Amino acid sequence: MTLTPENAAAADLGRLQPVPLREIWTHEALDFTPWLLANPDILGEALDMELEITSAEHSVGDFSLDLIGTDLRTGRSVIIENQLEATDHTHLGQLLTYAGGTDAANIVWVAKAFREEHRAALDWLNARTDTETCFFGIEVSVVRIGDSLPAPLLRVVAQPNDWGKTVRSAAQVREGGSSDRAVLYGQFWERYLTALNAQGLSWTRARKGPKENWFNTSAGVSGANFSVSFARGRLRSELYLGHSDAMVNTSRYQHLLDKRDALEGVYGAALTFEPLEERRSCRIADYRDDARVEDVDDWDVFIEWFVHSQRQFREAIRACGGLPTATA
Numbered sequence: 001m002t003l004t005p006e007n008a009a010a011a012d013l014g015r016l017q018p019v020p021l022r023e024i025w026t027h028e029a030l031d032f033t034p035w036l037l038a039n040p041d042i043l044g045e046a047l048d049m050e051l052e053i054t055s056a057e058h059s060v061g062d063f064s065l066d067l068i069g070t071d072l073r074t075g076r077s078v079i080i081e082n083q084l085e086a087t088d089h090t091h092l093g094q095l096l097t098y099a100g101g102t103d104a105a106n107i108v109w110v111a112k113a114f115r116e117e118h119r120a121a122l123d124w125l126n127a128r129t130d131t132e133t134c135f136f137g138i139e140v141s142v143v144r145i146g147d148s149l150p151a152p153l154l155r156v157v158a159q160p161n162d163w164g165k166t167v168r169s170a171a172q173v174r175e176g177g178s179s180d181r182a183v184l185y186g187q188f189w190e191r192y193l194t195a196l197n198a199q200g201l202s203w204t205r206a207r208k209g210p211k212e213n214w215f216n217t218s219a220g221v222s223g224a225n226f227s228v229s230f231a232r233g234r235l236r237s238e239l240y241l242g243h244s245d246a247m248v249n250t251s252r253y254q255h256l257l258d259k260r261d262a263l264e265g266v267y268g269a270a271l272t273f274e275p276l277e278e279r280r281s282c283r284i285a286d287y288r289d290d291a292r293v294e295d296v297d298d299w300d301v302f303i304e305w306f307v308h309s310q311r312q313f314r315e316a317i318r319a320c321g322g323l324p325t326a327t328a
Contacts (some may be wrong), residue, residue, distance in 0.1 A: 014145035021084050021112055024142050024150055028084045031276070033057075033066050035083060036110070040069065041081070041205055046138055048208050053080070054222035060101035061326065063094070066178035068102065072216040075103035075225060076132075076246050082140075086116040099133075103244045107168045114157050121245050122158035134160045148155075182211040184293045185219045185230075189215050191227075203310070211213035213293070216240075217310075221323045223248060227311060230293050230308040235302055237309035238285035239317065247281035252323050253282040271283060284315075287316045 012097050013040045016227070025031035036043060037056050044051030053069035057080075067080035072260045079102055091109065098105045124137045129135075137158030159215070189209030196203060203217040204228070214229035223243025229236045239256075241249040256263060257273055264271055267286070274283040290307050317323065 001042060008028050014148075016143045016145060019142040019144055021140070023140060025084060028082065029057075029066075032082060032084055036067060036080065042140070042152060042156060043108075043110070044071075047071075047106075047136060050076070050204075050210070050216075051078060052218050052272060053078075053092045054218075058102075058222075061100050063097065063101075065098040065102065066106075066165065069099045070216075070223070070225065071106060072206070072218070072225065073212060074105075075214075075216055075227075075240065076240055078106040079104040079221075079315065080108045080110060081293070082110040084112055086113040087115050087137075092118055092121060099244070105132055106134050106136065108138060110138045110140055110154075112140060113147060114139055119158050126158070126160045131160075181293060184296070185209070185213055186211040188293055188299055191299060192303050192306065195307060199307065201311075219317075219323060221325050221327075224252065226322055227309055228310060228322055230291065231287070233292060235288040235291045236285050236311065237287075237306055238283050239313060241282040241284075243281075243282065249282050250275075253284075255324055256284060256320065258318075263320050266319045267312045 003162075021032075025035060031057050036052050038055040040051040043053075049071040050073045051069055051174055052072050053067050054207040056067050058068040065079055066082050068078070069078045069080070079098050081091055081098060082142045083091050087109070091111070093242055095107060095109050096105070109118075119137055122137045125133075125135045135158065136156065140158050141153045141155070142150045143153055184242050186209045191209075192215060193204070193206060193209055196250075204215075204216075209215075213231070216225040216227045218241060219226050223241070223245070225240045225242065227238050229238075241252050243249050243252075252277060253273070260271075260273070263284075269286060272283075272285050274285060274289070277281060286309055288302075291302055295302075
């Protein structure tokens, strides 16, 4: 029914009813944390990230961090501490301990309610830390309408100033590109996503093309991504090893370097092995020369190359026994 001034007052509308969190998640560690692990898209939407959560109860010294993952749009690490009650000093201390122990870029605190002192603490941290470190406060609630299924509501109560603007302009800052180029990237990755869906490839949960020059997808273990990108006039398809622990990256890199002949044999071409010393990370990549996002008429050719290369990358990694886990 279309609402008009005459019938608006008589419209039959439901009302949101709050549902106690403990009716949905009885136990924080056994119920709520696994739910977040299984539904990263819901938290990611609130954070304006393409969030991949890779593990729960991640070891940090003698303690266990609730969740750790990656923002696939940027490749930056994300840690999450959650609780089903109002915030308290204990969890704030844990959050800072885990941030220091993982060198995380994005630190997220999820709670039933935020005390004003704790919200102010996150704002203070965002104002005092460098631009590569971001703190977020998220309030979680559950609602239903009538007899409907309960639905989660996540509300951002603390985040860096101009966070949305920062996300949208990230590609331009890194590449020195224009807003027109960012639009082209978004349109290209939309077409790339369409191609993945048409071929039944479930490499990503993304529903919208990012406006960066790259597109990351999970490699199945924490701190590693398969990625395709436009890189200074070339296409690049790669496995990027970017765990917060440089020793994990070195171990994985050496594992694959030792199997280079077998890896390239399955891949079907020579690969470049690139230790990125200044960034404490590593890359194994293939390149296609003379390719720019402005070459719109060649987009289908670029996408075909990206898809073929990523298929071969995944097959080659599997054939070589996969990537060691961070604890291996």
